[in-house]
Amino acid sequence: MKPDLRSNRDFIAGLLFVVIGALAVALARDYPIGTTMRMGPGYFPTALGAILFLFGVYVLVRGLRSGEKVNGVWGARAIALIALSILLFGFLLDRAGMVPAIVVTFLVAAAAGREFRLKEAVLVAAVIAVFSVAVFSYGLKLPYPLLGSY
Amino acid sequence: MRQPLVYRLLALMLLAVAASAALAQAPYPVKPIRFIVGFPPGGTNDIVARLVAPKMSEILGQQVVVENRGGANTAIASEMFVRLPPDGYTILMNAPGHATNPWLIKLNYDSIHDFAFVTLIAESQNLLSVHPSFPPRSVKELIAFSKKHRGEINYGSSGIGTTVHLSAELFQYMTGVKWVHVAYKGGGPGLVALLSGEVSLYFGNVPTMIRQVRAGRLRGIAVSGPERSAAAPEFPTIQESGVPGYSVTTWYGLSAPAKTPRAIVDRLNDTVVKALNSPDVRSRLRDLGANGVGNTPEQYTAFIREEIDKWGKVIKAAGIKGD
Amino acid sequence: MEFLNHLAFGFGVAFSLQNLAYCFAGVALGTLIGVLPGVGPLVTIAMLFPITFHLPAVPAIIMLAGIFYGAQYGGSTTSILVNLPGETASAVTCIDGYQMARQGRAGPALATAALASFFAGCIGTLVIALAGPTLGEWALKFGAAEYTSLMLMALVASAVMTQGDAVKGLAMVVLGLIIGVVGVDVNSGMARYAFGIPELVDGIGFTVVAVGLFAVAEIVMNLESREPREVYTGKVTGLMPTARDIKDAAWPAVRGTVVGSCFGILPGTGPALSSFATYMLEKKLARDPSRFGRGAIEGVAAPEAANNAAAQTAFIPMLTLGIPASATMALMLAALTLQGIATGPQVMLEKPDLFWGLIASMWIGNCLLVVLNLPLVGLWVKLLTVPYRWLFPSIIVFCCIGNFSVNNNPFDVYLCALIGVLGYALVKLECEPAPLLLGYVLGPLLEENLRRALLLSRGDPTVFVTRPISGAFTIATVLIFIIMVVPTVRTRRRTA
Numbered sequence: 001m002k003p004d005l006r007s008n009r010d011f012i013a014g015l016l017f018v019v020i021g022a023l024a025v026a027l028a029r030d031y032p033i034g035t036t037m038r039m040g041p042g043y044f045p046t047a048l049g050a051i052l053f054l055f056g057v058y059v060l061v062r063g064l065r066s067g068e069k070v071n072g073v074w075g076a077r078a079i080a081l082i083a084l085s086i087l088l089f090g091f092l093l094d095r096a097g098m099v100p101a102i103v104v105t106f107l108v109a110a111a112a113g114r115e116f117r118l119k120e121a122v123l124v125a126a127v128i129a130v131f132s133v134a135v136f137s138y139g140l141k142l143p144y145p146l147l148g149s150y
Numbered sequence: 151m152r153q154p155l156v157y158r159l160l161a162l163m164l165l166a167v168a169a170s171a172a173l174a175q176a177p178y179p180v181k182p183i184r185f186i187v188g189f190p191p192g193g194t195n196d197i198v199a200r201l202v203a204p205k206m207s208e209i210l211g212q213q214v215v216v217e218n219r220g221g222a223n224t225a226i227a228s229e230m231f232v233r234l235p236p237d238g239y240t241i242l243m244n245a246p247g248h249a250t251n252p253w254l255i256k257l258n259y260d261s262i263h264d265f266a267f268v269t270l271i272a273e274s275q276n277l278l279s280v281h282p283s284f285p286p287r288s289v290k291e292l293i294a295f296s297k298k299h300r301g302e303i304n305y306g307s308s309g310i311g312t313t314v315h316l317s318a319e320l321f322q323y324m325t326g327v328k329w330v331h332v333a334y335k336g337g338g339p340g341l342v343a344l345l346s347g348e349v350s351l352y353f354g355n356v357p358t359m360i361r362q363v364r365a366g367r368l369r370g371i372a373v374s375g376p377e378r379s380a381a382a383p384e385f386p387t388i389q390e391s392g393v394p395g396y397s398v399t400t401w402y403g404l405s406a407p408a409k410t411p412r413a414i415v416d417r418l419n420d421t422v423v424k425a426l427n428s429p430d431v432r433s434r435l436r437d438l439g440a441n442g443v444g445n446t447p448e449q450y451t452a453f454i455r456e457e458i459d460k461w462g463k464v465i466k467a468a469g470i471k472g473d
Numbered sequence: 474m475e476f477l478n479h480l481a482f483g484f485g486v487a488f489s490l491q492n493l494a495y496c497f498a499g500v501a502l503g504t505l506i507g508v509l510p511g512v513g514p515l516v517t518i519a520m521l522f523p524i525t526f527h528l529p530a531v532p533a534i535i536m537l538a539g540i541f542y543g544a545q546y547g548g549s550t551t552s553i554l555v556n557l558p559g560e561t562a563s564a565v566t567c568i569d570g571y572q573m574a575r576q577g578r579a580g581p582a583l584a585t586a587a588l589a590s591f592f593a594g595c596i597g598t599l600v601i602a603l604a605g606p607t608l609g610e611w612a613l614k615f616g617a618a619e620y621t622s623l624m625l626m627a628l629v630a631s632a633v634m635t636q637g638d639a640v641k642g643l644a645m646v647v648l649g650l651i652i653g654v655v656g657v658d659v660n661s662g663m664a665r666y667a668f669g670i671p672e673l674v675d676g677i678g679f680t681v682v683a684v685g686l687f688a689v690a691e692i693v694m695n696l697e698s699r700e701p702r703e704v705y706t707g708k709v710t711g712l713m714p715t716a717r718d719i720k721d722a723a724w725p726a727v728r729g730t731v732v733g734s735c736f737g738i739l740p741g742t743g744p745a746l747s748s749f750a751t752y753m754l755e756k757k758l759a760r761d762p763s764r765f766g767r768g769a770i771e772g773v774a775a776p777e778a779a780n781n782a783a784a785q786t787a788f789i790p791m792l793t794l795g796i797p798a799s800a801t802m803a804l805m806l807a808a809l810t811l812q813g814i815a816t817g818p819q820v821m822l823e824k825p826d827l828f829w830g831l832i833a834s835m836w837i838g839n840c841l842l843v844v845l846n847l848p849l850v851g852l853w854v855k856l857l858t859v860p861y862r863w864l865f866p867s868i869i870v871f872c873c874i875g876n877f878s879v880n881n882n883p884f885d886v887y888l889c890a891l892i893g894v895l896g897y898a899l900v901k902l903e904c905e906p907a908p909l910l911l912g913y914v915l916g917p918l919l920e921e922n923l924r925r926a927l928l929l930s931r932g933d934p935t936v937f938v939t940r941p942i943s944g945a946f947t948i949a950t951v952l953i954f955i956i957m958v959v960p961t962v963r964t965r966r967r968t969a
Binding site: 193201203216220225229255310311336341345357365430438 | 615801925
């Protein structure tokens with residue numbers, strides 16, 4: 001992609017809609033469509049996918065013509081770390097227990113910030129862990145293992 | 151010196167037998183037990199579990215904690231359940247979905263051999279109810295009326311694959327009538343549809359329906375189980391009203407992962423039976439329209455097999471396709 | 474006149490020490506869980522279920538009800554503070570409430586939300602007392618055709634919701650509709666867009682979408698650049714709404730209450746639809762619609778009033794007809810059943826202490842909630858002064874716990890990460906999240922009812938116009954469409 005297009009806001013937005021719309025239609029092709037008066041399970045998804053595709057084309061073309069830029073920069077590092085922290089939580093909760101999951105998630109998420117100070121983060125993570133255990137495990141009696149699996 | 155050796159060997163064997171017997175009697179349970187329910191909180195399944203669990207905790211001396219793992223009509227919970235260690239510290243609440251899922255979705259477990267069935271906890275029935283404006287007053291009248299108006303009568307359900315739906319499908323299968331199915335998302339909307347007359351028929355669970363019937367907002371026709379319901383004694387069963395052999399119940403059962411030791415299965419069975427015998431559990435179950443059962447593991451296993459077979463036939467005949 | 478006697482009787486019941494205590498416990502707990510994402514009234518009531526066995530019926534239901542409508546109060550708190558909807562209905566409050574918080578006006582926003590909710594709660598209680606059974610009957614007149622035309626009207630009107638680009642806004646609605654399709658199709662039993670993954674068979678949960686689209690996207694937006702970005706203005710301009718604020722918020726709160734009372738009664742739609750609807754209404758009625766989305770107090774007052782009124786009137790179907798409008802209601806109904814109380818059309822006559830006592834306690838609960846929440850405003854505003862580098866990881870942690878707690882399944886957490894990435898991309902590309910949520914909520918209802926209406930009419934489409942209520946909505950839809958399209962056509966002609 002030309003460097004211009006990579007920061008062309010509506011082009012990318014339109015592209016996103018086009019891709020999702022096309023995927024929606026493609027994935028729905030196995031569902032029986034039926035007729036308008038007797039719709040099958042495939043009717044609605046296909047129609048929606050097609051509409052989204054069309055909207056996407058419109059936005060994409062408009063983006064090419066106006067060339068408006070995306071505001072600011074893409075926070076790739078930030079979103080990657082935040083997403084990773086969330087994934088880690090899901091992975092660790094019933095394998096390592098709630099406390100390790102909270103601490104790890106907190107630290108990885110905190111690393112996505114600009115002003116990451118390790119020692120401080122560990123301390124706050126510990127506080128949050130204690131608070132969470134108090135509220136969720138003792139207060140609401142959610143049956144999650146605190147350390148290790150069940 | 152051979153005899154002493156033989157005696158020594160015998161002694162060793164006896165010791166080994168005694169030791170394993172002692173181990174089998176090692177106190178169970180020593181930690182809380184997870185009671186997995188395959189539905190999100192709020193459904194009757196969940197409620198029955200939360201009814202029985204505290205009593206079981208009392209009897210066992212350890213906490214029995216209900217854990218919800220909703221999704222795909224118990225399939226998600228079952229899938230995760232069969233991989234758990236068979237140590238008796240996780241038990242699963244079964245529902246009719248267990249018997250219908252094999253025919254509707256692709257499962258990663260064996261519905262019979264991956265489980266050690268403990269007992270059937272309770273059973274409840276559905277009451278075939280109709281909107282007051284709907285003419286038929288008995289099963290026989292219903293069949294006659296339906297044959298005259300083939301494909302014109304709408305019946306509601308709380309979702310495809312639920313006992314509400316399948317009760318109606320079994321009825322059509324056994325009597326040859328043809329109704330039009332209108333599915334709703336859950337029992338609440340289904341009931342509203344019947345009350346407003348949007349659909350004419352509904353096989354709803356007894357306690358919910360009987361309240362409306364006794365208030366005059368709906369008319370009841372017959373119950374779906376093999377025997378009359380204590381909560382709705384004025385209504386005959388469908389079986390005795392002209393459709394011999396018809397029986398649909400909503401049931402709640404208990405199972406453990408497949409290789410759970412027999413001693414633990416028996417202990418769990420015993421616990422449930424004791425819980426069901428306590429007057430407050432029994433009366434609360436009755437309020438929910440359910441009868442406590444508490445049969446043996448063998449009886450329950452046979453029941454599961456029957457259910458799976460029966461629903462397989464109905465689902466195929468009705469042409470219900472899942473995933 | 475008779476109802477005054479009933480109310481007096483109800484207050485007598487509700488003012489007992491035991492009932493007051495349980496009311497307070499209920500609303501306090503409700504507020505707390507409303508603040509926590511994911512953990513909602515359903516899980517909490519389920520957990521407390523066995524406790525209700527040992528309580529007499531009246532305090533039990535008072536407490537459970539308190540949890541239910543208390544959660545609405547709590548849900549708005551996180552919407553305003555950190556752009557995280559605690560409940561579906563609070564999603565709309567995020568739009569303007571969060572902006573107000575960023576401008577240092579979190580205090581007035583929270584206070585307005587509490588006061589608007591209180592006002593709506595009082596009126597809602599009156600509505601139940603005066604017109605409960607009548608409204609219950611009216612709700613029964615809503616069939617598939619009526620729901621379809623109502624949803625269609627809401628969808629068409631949703632173009633009003635978008636602040637900026639209308640086309641991208643509509644695209645987001647469609648995207649939301651598609652996300653809503655994931656899962657089992659009610660009418661055919663077929664699992665759509667589930668890729669054979671059992672967790673997707675029941676669809677993508679609200680918490681997953683809300684957290685990913687609103688909270689995660691917003692957090693990453695705040696973190697993306699190298700230069701420090703002040704998330705919340707250090708300059709806090711006071712904890713309470715100004716006189717001007719109250720003047721601006723008054724009528725929206727009233728209108729919100731009316732809309733909420735109406736929608737709450739419909740079994741199935743409830744608080745979410747009412748908050749979206751009032752927002753759109755207020756935006757259309759405002760003298761300067763461009764203020765919406767930038768911290769307009771009407772955008773907080775109206776939806777909050779609506780969702781609280783709806784939360785109160787949602788009890789009508791349960792109390793007067795014995796029909797639970799949602800899983801939470803079903804659980805409360807079961808709790809009552811297990812107490813031996815047959816809730817049905819008879820409950821008003823057979824157990825007046827329960828019915829009127831509950832209504833009176835709902836009013837008391839609303840008072841308690843205001844008393845509880847207003848002083849907390851100061852605390853919440855203080856919370857915003859915590860350094861963002863501590864705040865945002867904490868939010869992520871609580872969101873993860875909340876997401877997991879919905880089904881006790883890590884899959885929901887993983888999915889949330891994915892939606893978070895998508896959400897960030899969309900928000901960065903200036904596509905607004907609120908329309909997506911509207912599509913996500915409406916889509917399944919629209920499709921389900923459309924197909925059902927056609928099934929019931931055996932393929933006859935005129936049913937949408939020939940049935941009176943549906944016909945009214947259809948005409949309204951056409952009118953709204955014309956109103957929206959005509960001005961743009963006119964302006965285009967002028968610029969051409």
